[in-house]
Amino acid sequence: MTARAAHRVEVSRLVPVGAEAAFERVADPRNHPRWIPLTRYDGPTAAPAxxxxxxxxxxxxxxxxxxxxxDRMTVLEHVTPSTARAAVGRSVLRKDGPALIGTAGLDVVPVDEHRARVVWWEETRLAGPWPRRLNEAAVGLFLRGMLALALWRFGREVTSGGRG
Incomplete structure (x- = not known):
């Protein structure tokens, strides 16, 4: 029997900032509480590697x-983008529980020197004995809204020249 692929939820946004600058800001989880409501970061003072x-x-x-x-996480991958090489930046996190398990990540795609497409994705579900399809569908609805809000706030921040 083949394992079923995880349900993926993703939201993307074109932002008016180069890929390198967008990645530096959006892939650093210390910044996420600015965009995700009612959330705080507990972790290393420097961006986790x-x-x-x-x-x-x-x-x-x-x-x-x-x-x-x-929501405990471990950084699995952190590859910075390059506009000059047309290389996509990627940050991948493992969700370690206790409530959410799976993976999440950010891909930053260079468009040109002054624009990038940020794709925030999650393949996450609640830990425990819940029916997987129902679990992923319910969690996916919540995540889609949260990711859309976070990327909207991020886009507004970089458009207005806010924190950085």
Whole structure:
């Protein structure tokens, strides 16, 4: 019996900034709480490198240090893009639980010197004995909305010349 491929949810956005600059900002999980509501980053002070773990905590009091939904991750891959070589940048994370398992990532595709396409994707489901198809469909609906909001906020930030 062949294992079924994971259900993939992805959202993309064209941003008015070069691929290298877009990747540096969007692939650094320390920045994600700016775009993902009610979320804080717990991890290394520097951006985590391949093999390093970090945690995102989400919930109404998470940003004030309270407990919330814990999402532990390990960086598997971090390859910077190159506009000159037309090379796609990629960051891949393993979701380590306790609630979510699977993989997630960001691909940054150079368009030209001043634009890039950012693709944020997840192949994630809830851990536990839930029926896989139903699980992935339900989690996918939530993730699609969250990813769309995060990329919209990221796009607004880089368009306005905000933090960086």
């Amino acid at each position: 391949p093999g390093e773990a970090f945690t995102m905590v989400s919930g109404p009091g998470a940003r004030r240090g309270r407990r919330g939904f814990v």
